[in-house]
Amino acid sequence: MTKAVRYDEFGGIDVLRIEEVERPVPAAEQVLVHVKAAGINLGEAAIRTGAMAEIFPSAFPSGQGSDLAGVVAEVGAGADRFSVGDEVIGFSEKRSAQAELVLVEVDNLTPKPENVSWEVAGGLYVAGVTAWGAVHSVQLEQGESVVISGAAGGVGSLAVQLARRAGATVIGLASEGNHEWLRSHGVIPVAYGAGVRDRLEAAAPGGIHAFIDTYGDGYVELALALGVAIARIDTIADFAAAAKYGVKTEPGTEARPGAEVLAELAALIADGHLEVPIANVYPLTQVRQACTELERRHTHGKIVLRP
Incomplete structure (x- = not known):
């Protein structure tokens, strides 16, 4: 069993809980990542309350989170560009990043540079x-x-x-x-x-x-x-x-695959050309406290969870 953030209905921060779930098993083109850090974002609050239900419909129980960084724990068929033990940055499209173990599509991962911290890497994607x-x-x-x-x-x-x-x-x-x-x-x-x-x-x-x-x-x-x-x-x-x-809503017409942009940004961070301020780091079990701070909207930089 492994821990993950879950909620069973739309609502405020109080609907969030930590649940024991079965260990995920990677299918073809998937990688199982042991998460070292996972970011939280304001858009997740809008999804959780149901404010964006028409755009992002939910099925319950729902997980939460996109941003993650961690160590490859298991590799599915066809995902052998990564090996067990590799350090990676990536994102989940299944709202499941806030967990100890997360299945990630292989195309949504990029190697983590050695000198980029877990907190910075885990809060980078969104x-x-x-x-x-x-x-x-x-x-x-x-x-x-x-x-x-x-x-x-x-x-x-x-x-x-x-x-x-x-x-x-x-x-x-x-x-x-x-x-x-x-x-x-x-x-x-x-x-x-x-x-x-x-x-x-x-x-x-x-x-x-x-x-x-x-x-x-x-x-x-x-x-x-x-x-x-x-x-x-x-x-x-x-x-x-x-x-x-009629103004724009990013990313406009110049969008590139997320992992490609992640790799570019991670390289800038590694070379000292881009700083990712970290406002605070919470253990996964304090997800409610982390979301409370985030939703006050006065943080300088990212808030990150550490499973």
Whole structure:
């Protein structure tokens, strides 16, 4: 038997539990991974409450989580590009990553560089691929200005770095407690709240060319008010506004396979060109506490579970 996060009905954090389940057995093209770290993400809360049931229908009992990193425990037929004992980064498409042992399709795995920590690797997939997609979606060019809301969060903290690597002048909307971190990464910090439009215009006297919204709460409308073209606005948080105004929702037209993007991001981390801030690490058994902290929406970086 092995432990996994489960819930039997839509609801709040209180529906989550840790359950003993049968040890999974890999089918063809699958790998069984002994999980060392698994990220948690805000989208999982929306799925768990039923808010996204039409897009992501659920069957109960349901697991939770996509992000994971760990050690290969068993290899199914046709998955022999990996061997038992290999360290890997990957993702589950079955909402099952928050567990001790997880079945993963072989194409959803990439080797973990030795100098990338388990916590960073385990929390990389959703935030990393989302940030990569959003930055590519707005098609930044050298010298352009881009605003990123939620700039110190799990997705935003990666998006600001990737946008800087694209040659853009990056303006990050974040609470003042995160401004020093943003400055240290070459980002112009701007506080959110009353007067934010004036502060953004002052920070970008040459105009704002693109806007990446990782937070929601009216930022699509703000981007439009700032004169940003619809095709250069991407939101990962306000799908009602995206439908209303026709702005993008990452990853746009430049999507690549998730494992391929994971490998690219992991290499940047290994070479010291990309930082993944870790806000907190919880044992798997404290998944409720981890989700409570995440859903307050004031974390700097990723929250990760350790089975």
